[in-house]
Amino acid sequence: MNRVRELIPYFRRYRGRLISGLTSILLSVALGLLTPIVVGRAVDTFVEDPSRRTLLTYAGLLVGITLVQGIFIFLQRLLLVTMSRNIEFDLRNEYFAHLEKLPLSFYQRNYTGDLMARGTNDLQAVRMLCGPAIMYSANTLFTATGALFFMFRIHAGLALLALFTLPLVAVATKVFGQRIHRLFQKVQEQFSAISTNVQENLAGGRVVRAYAQEEAELLRFEKLNTEYVERNRRLIRWTAAFHPLLHGLVGLGFVAVLWYGGGLVARGVITVGQFVTFTFFLSRLVWPMIAIGWVINLVQRGSASLGRILEVLDTVPEIRDEPPLVDGEHIRGAITLDNLSFAWEVDGQPVLSQIDLEVEAGKTVAIVGRTGAGKSTLLSLIPRLADPPEASVFVDGIDVRRFPLTDLRSAVAAVPQETFLFSSTLGENIALGRPEASRSELEAAALAAGLGEEMEGFSNGLDTLVGERGITLSGGQKQRVALARALLKDSPVLLLDDCLSAVDTHTEEQILSNLREIFEERTVLLVSHRISTVKEADLIMVLDEGRVAERGRHDDLVREDGIYADLHHRQLLEEELAAV
Numbered sequence: 248m249n250r251v252r253e254l255i256p257y258f259r260r261y262r263g264r265l266i267s268g269l270t271s272i273l274l275s276v277a278l279g280l281l282t283p284i285v286v287g288r289a290v291d292t293f294v295e296d297p298s299r300r301t302l303l304t305y306a307g308l309l310v311g312i313t314l315v316q317g318i319f320i321f322l323q324r325l326l327l328v329t330m331s332r333n334i335e336f337d338l339r340n341e342y343f344a345h346l347e348k349l350p351l352s353f354y355q356r357n358y359t360g361d362l363m364a365r366g367t368n369d370l371q372a373v374r375m376l377c378g379p380a381i382m383y384s385a386n387t388l389f390t391a392t393g394a395l396f397f398m399f400r401i402h403a404g405l406a407l408l409a410l411f412t413l414p415l416v417a418v419a420t421k422v423f424g425q426r427i428h429r430l431f432q433k434v435q436e437q438f439s440a441i442s443t444n445v446q447e448n449l450a451g452g453r454v455v456r457a458y459a460q461e462e463a464e465l466l467r468f469e470k471l472n473t474e475y476v477e478r479n480r481r482l483i484r485w486t487a488a489f490h491p492l493l494h495g496l497v498g499l500g501f502v503a504v505l506w507y508g509g510g511l512v513a514r515g516v517i518t519v520g521q522f523v524t525f526t527f528f529l530s531r532l533v534w535p536m537i538a539i540g541w542v543i544n545l546v547q548r549g550s551a552s553l554g555r556i557l558e559v560l561d562t563v564p565e566i567r568d569e570p571p572l573v574d575g576e577h578i579r580g581a582i583t584l585d586n587l588s589f590a591w592e593v594d595g596q597p598v599l600s601q602i603d604l605e606v607e608a609g610k611t612v613a614i615v616g617r618t619g620a621g622k623s624t625l626l627s628l629i630p631r632l633a634d635p636p637e638a639s640v641f642v643d644g645i646d647v648r649r650f651p652l653t654d655l656r657s658a659v660a661a662v663p664q665e666t667f668l669f670s671s672t673l674g675e676n677i678a679l680g681r682p683e684a685s686r687s688e689l690e691a692a693a694l695a696a697g698l699g700e701e702m703e704g705f706s707n708g709l710d711t712l713v714g715e716r717g718i719t720l721s722g723g724q725k726q727r728v729a730l731a732r733a734l735l736k737d738s739p740v741l742l743l744d745d746c747l748s749a750v751d752t753h754t755e756e757q758i759l760s761n762l763r764e765i766f767e768e769r770t771v772l773l774v775s776h777r778i779s780t781v782k783e784a785d786l787i788m789v790l791d792e793g794r795v796a797e798r799g800r801h802d803d804l805v806r807e808d809g810i811y812a813d814l815h816h817r818q819l820l821e822e823e824l825a826a827v
């Protein structure tokens with residue numbers, strides 16, 4: 248609740264709008280309160296002088312007041328709703344920018360659906376807090392104060408009598424408000440459940456169909472949806488009862504006012520006109536009473552949602568620039584691992600233990616090892632996707648933690664084991680790291696990655712759209728697009744994590760021989776399960792359970808008769824069998 252204060256800096260930016268918006272509300276309310284007074288006067292005057300002229304004068308006056316009031320109502324909405332949209336805009340940008348900064352580990356702890364909900368539903372609730380909630384509470388406050396002031400001026404006793412139902416109204420607002428708030432939360436929770444279900448079903452559509460689970464999924468969805476409607480029904484029953492109840496309670500006040508006020512008029516204590524004015528003011532109070540409950544609701548929801556958004560914004564990115572920094576604009580690409588040990592969790596099982604490695608700039612080192620040996624983990628430490636311990640990973644002899652993150656990551660082009668393509672064109676996917684690249688550079692990268700046939704075959708070449716996550720491409724095509732993306736980035740360090748595993752051996756060999764020249768100019772760390780891929784490397788390192796088991800060139804390792812030699816023999820055998 249008190250975190251609402253943290254919104255103040257956002258309002259400060261739009262101070263002018265806020266002040267003129269509130270002034271517009273004040274003026275429109277003031278004009279609105281003038282109407283009952285004018286009507287009262289008109290009645291009194293008309294009783295004494297029932298001429299056409301009086302009628303026209305007062306009618307004209309009322310129309311004039313209403314017109315000017317209309318302008319201010321227009322202005323207040325324009326100013327305050329725009330302000331709330333601007334604050335929403337700022338918050339959304341900040342939220343997204345922050346999400347971009349948070350490291351891998353954050354996304355392992357949080358669900359996509361939940362983060363999306365915070366950026367949409369919750370943000371919407373905060374906007375309601377910044378705009379409508381302010382607008383309606385100011386309206387309510389001004390109207391109630393003004394109306395009560397005039398009612399008491401007309402006749403204090405009558406005013407007190409009119410308000411005798413007020414405590415009842417307060418109790419009803421509290422009881423109904425709490426109930427409605429709780430029911431509303433339940434509706435929102437159910438909505439989240441439906442969204443999560445839809446999101447997973449869309450993303451996992453292939454699996455659902457492959458296992459013929461459409462019926463089961465439909466049933467599950469129907470159940471969620473039915474529950475959603477049921478919860479909404481409960482909410483509607485309470486909100487539907489709430490408004491007539493308030494009207495009824497205020498109506499009781501009217502009855503009392505009519506009975507006692509009629510007597511006052513008869514005895515000449517107040518005029519007919521004053522009585523009319525009084526009842527007008529009383530009816531003006533109904534709306535603020537309804538609005539109070541509503542505003543309380545908006546504030547509760549808005550502050551709860553704000554808390555959820557701030558929770559994400561407060562998460563400090565674990566991986567960030569930590570001064571003192573050194574300039575990283577001219578990284579050459581020598582890589583050193585010095586007694587590197589790493590665990591994914593604090594005090595967790597080490598995934599890498601005491602690894603030493605020296606790679607001169609321009610050399611190619613291959614890393615092989617059983618699944619789960621720690622190969623991908625090792626590669627992720629170089630561009631600091633996960634943070635290595637101090638003084639264990641060096642580039643050009645400098646601890647990677649001393650480079651500005653952007654410099655370090657510009658110097659490293661990585662093809663991760665699992666490719667991810669965006670739902671844009673082939674070309675745009677390739678140009679991710681260098682959007683300014685020319686068409687011919689794009690084509691060269693695509694060619695080098697073995698996409699020549701695709702460029703010819705696809706109707707729109709590089710402008711072909713690839714569908715969500717590249718769903719319209721084959722596994723091997725996706726991998727080659729990811730490779731082209733890394734090649735185009737033209738960075739001194741190239742990390743290839745099993746990046747052609749879905750491409751057949753023959754095509755892979757072709758691609759690699761294309762890349763030989765490119766490899767000569769860069770430092771390459773190459774992970775693969777295939778001996779044919781790694782045998783040309785300057786050095787081959789065999790990882791086993793996070794430790795370096797063997798290292799050397801292909802021929803030496805084959806002679807050594809260890810894990811590598813074993814792998815080599817098995818793959819030779821497989822090839823021979825395949826050839827038969």
Ligand SMILES: Nc1ncnc2c1ncn2[C@@H]1O[C@H](COP(=O)(O)OP(=O)(O)OP(=O)(O)O)[C@@H](O)[C@H]1O
Nearest residue numbers: 355591598616617618619620621622623624625664
């Ligand atoms: N993000 C992560 N969080 C926690 N543990 C992880 C994470 N990534 C990998 N691990 C664990 O670290 C160990 C090494 O995984 P890694 O992905 O480095 O293996 P790999 O050698 O690349 O295997 P593969 O050949 O199957 O790709 C595994 O036991 C795995 O469970």
Ligand SMILES: [Mg+2]
Nearest residue numbers: 622623624664
């Ligand atoms: Mg891996």
